[in-house]
Amino acid sequence: MPIQNQSILENLSNIHAGLRVDSAAALIINGAGVGRPIFTIAGGNVMLLALYGECMTTVPAGAVTLEIDCVPTVGTTTIIATASANLVATALGQMLHLPALAGALTVTAGCGACSFSLNPNYVVRPGTINALATIDPATGTFRWSAFYMPIDPGSYMVGS
């Protein structure tokens, strides 16, 4: 029999998938080579369990790819998903997910399902997780969800 209590459902979800944080739909950007911060990590290291994006507005003509960077407040940037395939004409509902170690950000072929656990779990240091596009397209918005667990006491992650 399904469990109906919302609090129980939320806690089961927290335990199984991790704590979910969202980043609202926003235009993908190059932003002078920095990209758009989509999540912020504060208070210590966290364990990133999964991350995916969902196309909310189609990307216009012109080559544009996207990568996912972990940009620590102190130290150098780690790319956890290298440049995706060309996102031009990506349709509403197509999704992006993290790859296996040292792979490219992966675009789903359809709009129905998205892999969630191909990537390893990552220790992520305080800073931001950025979505970095190769250009600044006129349109093309994605929303993002990440799932994490704190490592250092008091560490957390929020949508940017």
Added chain:
Amino acid sequence: MPENYSVDTQSKLADMRLAFRVVRPTALLTAATVPIFYVYGGNVLMTAFYGEIMVVLDAASVISINMDVDTGAGDTALAANGADANTYVAGRMCYLPAVAGVLTWTAECGACPVNVAPDYVLRPGHIDMVCNGAATLGSMRWTMWYVPVTAGAYVVAG
């Protein structure tokens, strides 16, 4: 919203999702074999492990990770010698490889994968960090996650 959960609640959820976390606090890295975690009371299942440079390593530092069991039956290599971490900056991290690999260092400071290695059943004893080198200033901290296999088994930092 997760950010509104108390630290204690988040910690308990993390225990359930990731297993119990044990931290070996930041300590000077010396050219020696140093127990960084002790396994007591029976077998445990180690689910993840990583190290993080807190102060830049100032000289040759080649590190391997071994499981030294109390029975004296010999060490099990969890990670053979990694790259020389000389001059690696604070924030670079290292992790266990797939079976029979070398301790692997991240090229940068933003993220570190922790479940490339299999989960390991560890018998009572200690996890040794074996550092071959001459670092005199660098320091690292180490973190592992585990669940007990044998009732009453547990891990403490060295």
